[in-house]
Each structure stands twice: as C-alpha cells, then as structure tokens.
Amino acid sequence: MTIQEVGVVGCGIMGAGIAQICAAHGYRVRVTEEDPEQLEKGLSRIRRRLSRDVERRRLSRERLDRILSRLHGASSMEEFTNSDLVIEAVIEDLPVKKDLFEKLGQICKADSILASNTSSLSLSEMAASSGRPEQVIGIHFFNPPTVLPLVEVISSESTSQETIDSAMSFCDSIDRLTVRVKDSPGFIVNRLLVPFIFDSIQMLDGGIATAEDIDQACKVGLNHALGPLATADLVGLDTMIHISEAMFEEYGEPRFKAPTMLRRLVSLGHLGRKSGRGFFEYN
Numbered sequence: 001m002t003i004q005e006v007g008v009v010g011c012g013i014m015g016a017g018i019a020q021i022c023a024a025h026g027y028r029v030r031v032t033e034e035d036p037e038q039l040e041k042g043l044s045r046i047r048r049r050l051s052r053d054v055e056r057r058r059l060s061r062e063r064l065d066r067i068l069s070r071l072h073g074a075s076s077m078e079e080f081t082n083s084d085l086v087i088e089a090v091i092e093d094l095p096v097k098k099d100l101f102e103k104l105g106q107i108c109k110a111d112s113i114l115a116s117n118t119s120s121l122s123l124s125e126m127a128a129s130s131g132r133p134e135q136v137i138g139i140h141f142f143n144p145p146t147v148l149p150l151v152e153v154i155s156s157e158s159t160s161q162e163t164i165d166s167a168m169s170f171c172d173s174i175d176r177l178t179v180r181v182k183d184s185p186g187f188i189v190n191r192l193l194v195p196f197i198f199d200s201i202q203m204l205d206g207g208i209a210t211a212e213d214i215d216q217a218c219k220v221g222l223n224h225a226l227g228p229l230a231t232a233d234l235v236g237l238d239t240m241i242h243i244s245e246a247m248f249e250e251y252g253e254p255r256f257k258a259p260t261m262l263r264r265l266v267s268l269g270h271l272g273r274k275s276g277r278g279f280f281e282y283n
C-alpha cells in the first residue's frame, strides 16, 4: 500500500508532533481535534517550532512553506475519506479510542490502515471495534516525537503481515527507528519506565530525597538525559495515571499502581509541563 495522505486525530502533545513529522517527510496531512481551540493551539505550536528552526538556520524558509502547505486542519474525521493511514493520538481512554476506531472503520476507504499511538491500552480491542482488525496497528511514538526517533510497532493477533510491512516502511520513510512488540499493556518502554517513575515519586513523597536530587542522581549516575520526575512532567501527570491504570488492571501488580502523590498533583491541576507545574515548575 502506498501512503500519500496521513490523517491524525488529536492535536495535543503527541498529535501535533506526529502531524509535523509526517508533513516534514513529504506526506499530505490532515489533523483533527475534538476541541477547535486545541487544534489551533496545536497548529500554532507546529508553526512556532518550525519558525524556530528557520531562525536557527536548521531549515530554510522555502522548506518551512512547503511543510506548512502540506498540513491541513480538519473540522472532523469525515475529511479522512482519502487518508491512506490514520494515526490516532487522543487521550489515553479505551472507550474513547474504541468509539473512534468504530467511526474510522466506517469513514475511511477500505484499504486504509488505522493506527493508534496508545502507550498502554489494548490494541486488540480497538482493532475489534474498527471492523477491519487486520488493518489496525500500533505506531507508538515517544515524547517529544519531533526529537526522539524511537517508534514501537505493535501488532495484535489479527494484524496482517501486509499492514505490518506498510507500517514499517512508513516508519522508515519518516526516519524513525523501530522496534517490534506484541500487544501487551505498556509494550516495552512504558512497562519498564512506569514502575521506575512511580518508585521515584514514592521516594520523594517519603522524604528520602528532593526531586532535584532524585533526577540529578539518575542523570549523572545512570547517564539518563532526563530524570524520572522531569520525564513524568514531560509525559503529563494525567497521562501517567491513564497509562498506569491500564497496566495495573492487566498485570494486577502494585508497582503499576499510581502513587497517591501523583493523584494529588493531578487533582490540583498540576499536570506537568503542559500546565506549567508538576514535580517542577515551568515558565
């Protein structure tokens, strides 16, 4: 299957980044949102990032114009009828995603591939809702998607080899480095990362060390680019809870259960970088 047009659902942290990468690699992109204000915010974020690249001489003005000419905001998924690949990046909520796959299955042309950027939820359940389970796959980008090259390519029992091959070629075409993993909550990275972050939060809540020192220890002692608490802030503390709920439900292990301190911060509206405050403060 030749992919020419990519539809992206959701224009938050991940959706905006994914739309930008696809447009930068020559694809025609349509991106839609539940919330029109959020769509405009996401598109402005893309324009700002690209303009910064022009200022830093990493991108020519002509190339910026070409990228933006390929990127279109869509008022609804009804505009995805000609998309060859649709990648959803809406909130981490299974009923919302299942409903979305059911609609995409009805709207999109028969041979289009439907992909989820889920961090932890059951791809098989989304596949079943779509009415075309053999064409459903996980294409899981990492945050920030415009910077981190890794993509986990996730197949369910029903995903066809043709869909896997198309998804792998697509990831090559956008310069991503892929790993293959079977459908299981958290896949590779989050299954390892979530308990690590939760232990750090418990250490902080127990007064064992400050947030700065916990992160500094991991950066310097483990050579991590970012400490676990700053990573949680980057992911979004609300998203961390959503990711862990699916993993706790599946594995039943306490190490996947969201710590009280994390829940407390979220109920206070401290969601990490996106709200300006999480474990750390951001301007």
Ligand SMILES: NC(=O)c1ccc[n+]([C@@H]2O[C@H](COP(=O)([O-])OP(=O)(O)OC[C@H]3O[C@@H](n4cnc5c(N)ncnc54)[C@H](O)[C@@H]3O)[C@@H](O)[C@H]2O)c1
Pocket (backbone or CB within 6 Å): 009, 010, 011, 012, 013, 014, 015, 032, 033, 034, 035, 038, 088, 089, 090, 091, 092, 093, 096, 100, 117, 118, 119, 120, 140, 141, 142, 143, 234, 235, 236, 239, 243
């Ligand atoms: N944040 C991360 O670090 C990260 C990394 C990898 C994958 N993910 C996954 O990517 C997905 C999106 O996460 P995010 O961090 O971008 O979240 P986000 O909160 O920044 O953005 C989600 C967006 O989806 C929109 N939305 C919700 N329901 C919708 C619908 N029915 N139709 C259209 N838009 C809808 C919301 O308005 C919001 O703008 C989640 O599945 C998450 O698990 C997140």
